Structures are given as structure tokens and as C-alpha cells.
Amino acid sequence: MIAIEHKAxxxxxxxxxxxxxxxYREFEDNVLYELKFHGRPNLLFDxxxxLGYTLDVVWxxxxxxxxxxxxxxxxAVVTTDQWTTWATWVAQLFVDSDVQIFSSAVExxxxxxxxxxTA
Structure with missing residues (x-):
């Protein structure tokens, strides 16, 4: 299950x-909406x-x-799981963004x- 919010x-x-x-496709739709109407969005994944993910999500x-x-x-990716942290660092090879890992959603x-x- 995913919960999505748009903020600033x-x-x-x-x-x-x-x-x-x-x-993931619901997330994509929200990101594309933000991109179309407001320019480059910042993203947070908590x-x-x-508990897990399906292989098709990775692809x-x-x-x-x-x-x-x-x-x-x-x-920003919020996780305390070492495998998710590792996967995040690998995934940043595919984007030209500043990617950071956090243990707190507030931070x-x-x-x-x-x-x-940025537009």
C-alpha cells in the first residue's frame, strides 16, 4: 500500500x-503531474x-x-534496512539528482x- 502527499x-x-x-504506477502518475504543472519535483520515499516489493517494481x-x-x-529515501540503502545507492546511478538516505521522515x-x- 502507498500513501502519497503533495507538499511545497x-x-x-x-x-x-x-x-x-x-x-509504483500511482507514484509515477503523481510525479508526472507535479513535473507537468510545477517543474522538477523533490521526492521522498518513506x-x-x-515489508517487501515485487520484482516488477524494481524493473x-x-x-x-x-x-x-x-x-x-x-x-530522500527513509529506511533503516541495509539492503534498501544499498539498492538506493545503486539506483542513484540512473538519475541526475542529489539522493540522500535518512532514518527519520521528519529529517x-x-x-x-x-x-x-527548480523549473
């Missing part, structure tokens, strides 16, 4: 349970409640990131909101 030129997504392809994330390589501002959101909006 950011797309904030929190995943609970299994992260499915349907969830994965602290994620879709790579495809989406490559197709939109320069379309994101800052990207991650603060970091995103301090970034100037």
Missing part, C-alpha cells in the same frame, strides 16, 4: 506492507513500513528513472523543503 513542490510517498507495481523503477533521468530535484522532509524549487 514535493511528492511524499510512504509505503506500508508490500510495494506493488500498482503502487520505506520504513515496507519499473529502473525504466522510469532512466526515462526521467534529469526530471527530479532532490530525492528527510526538512532536507527536501529547504531545497529551492
Amino acid at each position: 513542490h514535493c511528492v511524499l510517498a510512504a509505503v506500508a506492507g508490500e510495494f506493488s507495481l500498482k503502487d 520505506l520504513t513500513e515496507m 519499473e523503477e529502473i525504466r522510469f528513472s532512466r526515462a526521467h533521468r534529469s526530471d527530479f530535484g532532490r530525492i 528527510a522532509e526538512r532536507w527536501l523543503l529547504e531545497a529551492p524549487a
Whole structure:
């Protein structure tokens, strides 16, 4: 399950349970909306409640990131899981964004909101 919020030129997504392809596509739609109407969004993924993900999510994330390589501002990933941290560092190879890992969603959101909006 995914919960998505738009705030100050950011797309904030929190995943609970299994992260499915349907969830990821909902996230994509929200990011594309923000991109179309407000320019390059900052992104937050809170994965602290994620229990797992399907393989098709990984492939879709790579495809989406490559197709939109320069379309994101800052990207914050909230996790305490070492494998998710490692996967995040690998994924940053596909985007031209400042990607940071956080253990706190509050800190991650603060970091995103301090970034100037870019068009």
C-alpha cells in the first residue's frame, strides 16, 4: 500500500506492507503531474513500513528513472534496512539528482523543503 502527499513542490510517498507495481504506477502518475504543472519535483520515499516489493517494481523503477533521468530535484529515501540503502545507492546511478538516505521522515522532509524549487 502507498500513501502519497503533495507538499511545497514535493511528492511524499510512504509505503506500508508490500510495494506493488500498482503502487509504483500511482507514484509515477503523481510525479508526472507535479513535473507537468510545477517543474522538477523533490521526492521522498518513506520505506520504513515496507515489508517487501515485487520484482516488477524494481524493473519499473529502473525504466522510469532512466526515462526521467534529469526530471527530479532532490530525492530522500527513509529506511533503516541495509539492503534498501544499498539498492538506493545503486539506483542513484540512473538519475541526475542529489539522493540522500535518512532514518527519520521528519529529517528527510526538512532536507527536501529547504531545497529551492527548480523549473
